[in-house]
Amino acid sequence: MATHVELRKLSKKISTLIEEIIPTINALSVEEQQKRLTEIAPELLAKKGHQKRIRELPPLKDAVDGKVVTRYAPEPNGEMHLGHAYTAFFADYYAKKYHGTFVLRFEDTNPKQERVEYIDSHRQHLKWLGLAPNKEVIVSNDMPIFYEKAVELIEKNYAYTCTCSVDKMRDLRGEMKSCDHSKRDSTDTMKDWKKMLTGDYKEGEIVLRLRGDMENTNAVMRDPAIFAIRLGDHCIHGKKYPVWPLYDFAVAVEDNLCGITHVGRSAEFDTRIELQNKIRELLGLIPHPDIFHYARFNVLGSPASKRKIKPLVEEGKVEGWDDIRLVTIKGMKRRGIVPEAIKQVIKEVGMTTQPTNIDWSLITATNRKIIDAASNRYFFVSDPVVIYIEDAPEDRICKVPLHPDDSTRGFRKVKPGCIFLITKSDYEKMKVNDEFRLKDLYNVILTKKKIPLNKIASVKIDEELKPFLKKFPIHCIGKYSGEELKPGPKIQWVIADAKQTVAVEVKVPGVLFIDDTFNENSLKIETGYAEAGVAKLKPDTIVQFERYGFVRVETKTKSKIFVNLAHK
RNA sequence: GCCCUGAUGGUGUAGUUCGGUCAAUCAUUACAGCCUCUCGAGUUGUAGACUCGGGUUCAAAUCCCGGUCGGGGCGCCA
Secondary structure: OOOOHHHHHHHHHHHHHHHHHHHHHHHOOHHHHHHHHHHHOHHHOOOOOOOOOOOOOOOOOOOOOOOOEEEEOOOOOOOOEHHHHHHHHHHHHHHHHOOOEEEEEEOOOOOOOOOHHHHHHHHHHHHHHOOOOOEEEEHHHHHHHHHHHHHHHHHOOOEEEEOOOHHHHHHHHHHOOOOHHHHOOHHHHHHHHHHHHHOOOOOOOOEEEEOOOOOOOOHHHOOOEEEEEOOOOEOOOEOOOOEEEOHHHHHHHHHHHHOOOEEEEEHHHOOHHHHHHHHHHHOOOOOOOEEEEEOOEEEOOEOOOHHHHHHHHHOOOOOOOOOOOOOEHHHHHHHOOOHHHHHHHHHHHOOOOOOEEEOHHHHHHHHHHHHHOOOOEEOEEEOEEEEEEEOOOOOOOEEEEOOOOOHHHOEEEEOOOOEEEEEHHHHHHOOOOOEEEEOOOEEEEEEEEOOOHHHOOOOOOOHHHHHHHOOOOOEEEEEEOOOOOOOOOEEOEEEOOHHHEEEEEEEEEOOOEEOOEEOOOOEEEEEEEEEHHHHHOOOOOEEEEOOOEEEEEEEEOOOEEEEEEEEO
16 A cells, blocks of 8 residues: 555555455464465565664765865864764765765863873874765864954954853853843943953953854843863963864864854754854854764773773772773773774764664674684683593694684694693683594593693603693593594693793773773783784784684783783 | 763673664574584584653554653863
């Protein structure tokens, strides 16, 4: 009926017919029904094909190919996090989609907050993410223009200076009443404005207000301040400018200067559109950009806001802004989340207008699929236990592929002896007489548990090995039981020899917050040994420790290598 | 308090503009099978949702009215 509109008039008759015929059909057996259907309409029997689609973001309103200008406009007052990446991604995505321009704009109009290092940090992280602005703008460089526009508003009497306190003004705005200053004319305002610029007023004593509408239901329209005195040292301009534009004024003018056609931003700004449009109208700076909104983007247990992270950094509850539990770009990079995964997740979540609380599993699952094919495999034994293998074949070389699905990546070769390290949890699961396989090597039957090596007469241990073996209190004995590959547990191992292993320390990230309370156990350190090849890996390499997880190499010292667990 | 905004499985999304193809998409998650010399990847299957109450209609996730709940704003922050 969706396609055959003409049938809709007959809908009553049709439903009657349907009801009449249903009992007849139901009386038939399933086979019978299938047979009949094949005769009448075989296409209905075909299974609906499930296609994996690549999700595309919705088209932009009024977008003209080649003319779209988007922006990512962070304030350089903190580290870039997932929320920033979200905005930057859309700006980049739509600029590319419509062959337009992506502007990176630093909104550095609060001298006390901004830092040059953050400007740099945003640039670098964008690059790392593969988001490429075509143009960069630093808002504070346009201060002369802002002053010019302020004078224009004052001359037209669209603005007035006001010395009311913040508290008083808050009350007045609540009551929808103007203050006495609003009655002053443009000559008085101009005098004050000049005094503001020459330093005759102190910080906090006076602001320039827009003549808005004190009775507007949208409270931001009630004579908002648009310029204020700020005497701090600006990171680029020092003390050159005593008076600074406030957010809405700066954005309204700057969007026009940059020729921005489409703005994506998070929904907390939606009430400001009216104000920014009004400012532009008063100054004749038309057209307005189109705004598309999306809601805040949260990761469950990992706050993104500076407000929440800063205390953690200061109290030392996290290692810094690049802590691997955080969703700062730095942190995710260190953890081993790759740019493509971040972008895929952002695209998948899309531009919903309701606040989202995505789970880390969405990020880790996406990341895992991307890095799986590119990550070499290594054996790692955490919390090791020593096992001595009786009758172990001597003088053999073990050759293991670096990747199970891609032999072109090469192999790692080791010469095993008869003493190995295996993971304690594997050991604990096994009983005496259980058979298991040292993966890629041979089968072993566990013969004795908890036997110190020096109590076994048949074991001869190199003097050289003794100090190394002392570190492991639990020992056990196994017996070689053939080469044949058969079902059953296959466990990872490394050779018990300081020269053929490397000590590894793994940082294991957990969830930072559980129901809004800080999780004291959110970071765990695990130690163990990996095969020697791991020692040669360069920092920033991502590999998989088999049956353990994907890890990113962080740093190394002569005797130890430090890695971060990205995820299982 | 006033003003925006939103509500689809545990989580994230598609579908809502313009009612019928929705017996609701894709993914994540959990479990199981296959495959695999990893507990990874791949693959197959199973589980799980239209916020509630009314209304309109032959037909409502979709339209209308009311309730509930969530998020945000009301700065000399951005």
